[in-house]
Amino acid sequence: MTIKLHCFGESGNAYKAALALELSGLDWEPVFVDFFNGANRTEAFRDINVMAEAPVLTDGDLTLSQSGVIQQYITDKTGKFGGRETQKYEVLRWVLWDNHKMSSQVGMTRFLMNFLPENKRPAEVITFMQGRLRAAFTTLNTHLEGRDWIVGDGLTNADLSCCSYLFYPEPFGFDRSDYPNIDAWLSRISATPGWKHPYDLMPGNPSDRA
Amino acid sequence: MTIKLHCFGESGNAYKAALALELSGLDWEPVFVDFFNGANRTEAFRDINVMAEAPVLTDGDLTLSQSGVIQQYITDKTGKFGGRETQKYEVLRWVLWDNHKMSSQVGMTRFLMNFLPENKRPAEVITFMQGRLRAAFTTLNTHLEGRDWIVGDGLTNADLSCCSYLFYPEPFGFDRSDYPNIDAWLSRISATPGWKHPYDLMPGNPSDRA
Numbered sequence: 001m002t003i004k005l006h007c008f009g010e011s012g013n014a015y016k017a018a019l020a021l022e023l024s025g026l027d028w029e030p031v032f033v034d035f036f037n038g039a040n041r042t043e044a045f046r047d048i049n050v051m052a053e054a055p056v057l058t059d060g061d062l063t064l065s066q067s068g069v070i071q072q073y074i075t076d077k078t079g080k081f082g083g084r085e086t087q088k089y090e091v092l093r094w095v096l097w098d099n100h101k102m103s104s105q106v107g108m109t110r111f112l113m114n115f116l117p118e119n120k121r122p123a124e125v126i127t128f129m130q131g132r133l134r135a136a137f138t139t140l141n142t143h144l145e146g147r148d149w150i151v152g153d154g155l156t157n158a159d160l161s162c163c164s165y166l167f168y169p170e171p172f173g174f175d176r177s178d179y180p181n182i183d184a185w186l187s188r189i190s191a192t193p194g195w196k197h198p199y200d201l202m203p204g205n206p207s208d209r210a
Numbered sequence: 211m212t213i214k215l216h217c218f219g220e221s222g223n224a225y226k227a228a229l230a231l232e233l234s235g236l237d238w239e240p241v242f243v244d245f246f247n248g249a250n251r252t253e254a255f256r257d258i259n260v261m262a263e264a265p266v267l268t269d270g271d272l273t274l275s276q277s278g279v280i281q282q283y284i285t286d287k288t289g290k291f292g293g294r295e296t297q298k299y300e301v302l303r304w305v306l307w308d309n310h311k312m313s314s315q316v317g318m319t320r321f322l323m324n325f326l327p328e329n330k331r332p333a334e335v336i337t338f339m340q341g342r343l344r345a346a347f348t349t350l351n352t353h354l355e356g357r358d359w360i361v362g363d364g365l366t367n368a369d370l371s372c373c374s375y376l377f378y379p380e381p382f383g384f385d386r387s388d389y390p391n392i393d394a395w396l397s398r399i400s401a402t403p404g405w406k407h408p409y410d411l412m413p414g415n416p417s418d419r420a
Binding site: 097128132 | 305311
């Protein structure tokens with residue numbers, strides 16, 4: 001049975017799940033969530049996910065949401081991206097850090113700077129969030145000093161979580177050249193056989209609405 | 211060997227770990243992190259946790275950070291708060307949602323509204339964040355309709371994560387009476403034998419600095 005991932009191209013959280021599915025070799029297909037027309041806030045969607053968020057994975061009767069949960073499911077099913085047993089806490093540590101300190105704030109800041117009408121962009125909020133993001137990028141860049149991957153010696157869910165929003169072209173106050181360790185690590189990830197850019201992996205991108 | 215939790219009373223993230231330790235019955239003791247004097251940003255602390263955050267747990271040679279990781283460790287060690295095996299994705303789902311949509315934003319908003327000097331509180335940011343928090347509280351309140359606990363029929367890490375900041379007295383735009391299902395659920399948690407308020411469980415609270 002083909003796994004379905006309810007997703008849209010602009011969502012870095014959806015990309016975390018889509019990239020893990022794609023690189024795992026599992027049979028999957030995307031189902032477009034028309035976020036920019038409010039599809040995730042309908043009653044039908046909330047019945048599937050009260051959090052009103054993408055991604056949502058369905059595999060037969062099973063429904064999962066939260067990218068970190070979907071990643072764990074893929075790891076349980078394929079044995080990939082979980083690191084060694086002794087590394088499981090360290091992988092989860094970075095997935096959680098990404099959720100609370102990096103992706104959550106990048107996603108919001110990128111939305112405010114790119115997907116709101118220009119006259120509705122809250123300048124003070126954007127400036128404030130960019131300051132917090134610099135601290136997060138510095139933490140990740142420091143951790144990657146002397147390391148090829150966030151945990152151990154190969155690609156794990158820690159990388160697949162933390163990298164996601166950093167591949168998007170829209171500005172949110174991040175320049176790869178300011179963070180050389182992050183820059184080299186992102187190049188390492190995008191050189192992984194089978195890697196795809198979010199706009200090539202999932203339906204929907206800003207040019208559809210231009 | 212006594213488990214040590216590096217923590218401070220004002221940290222809801224530390225409380226998630228401290229409350230799980232306390233209710234698990236494990237032998238543990240708090241070690242004060244003087245956050246308001248920058249103890250978490252010293253080089254010595256960053257050597258332990260590059261994220262510069264509390265809580266940090268040490269158990270012999272093992273060092274763990276991120277409250278959700280510490281909770282998982284306690285579950286692995288004691289069998290408590292993980293729900294049934296079939297519920298593990300649902301427990302993780304709410305821990306992740308709390309980290310990316312609720313605690314992260316509550317913690318920041320509460321800090322800005324209470325722990326910054328009055329003339330440095332960014333009004334636009336606070337108003338904006340309170341709007342996002344209302345959406346998060348509504349999601350949780352909706353999920354708790356007809357439920358005693360977030361997952362299944364007992365206390366899990368999902369509850370221990372999501373409840374944490376909601377027990378603090380400082381204002382951040384949350385009134386229990388606006389969210390009756392959350393209100394009843396918090397009462398259920400605080401009625402659990404052994405439950406303690408964060409300021410009774412960990413060293414450090416605002417009156418120390420008054």
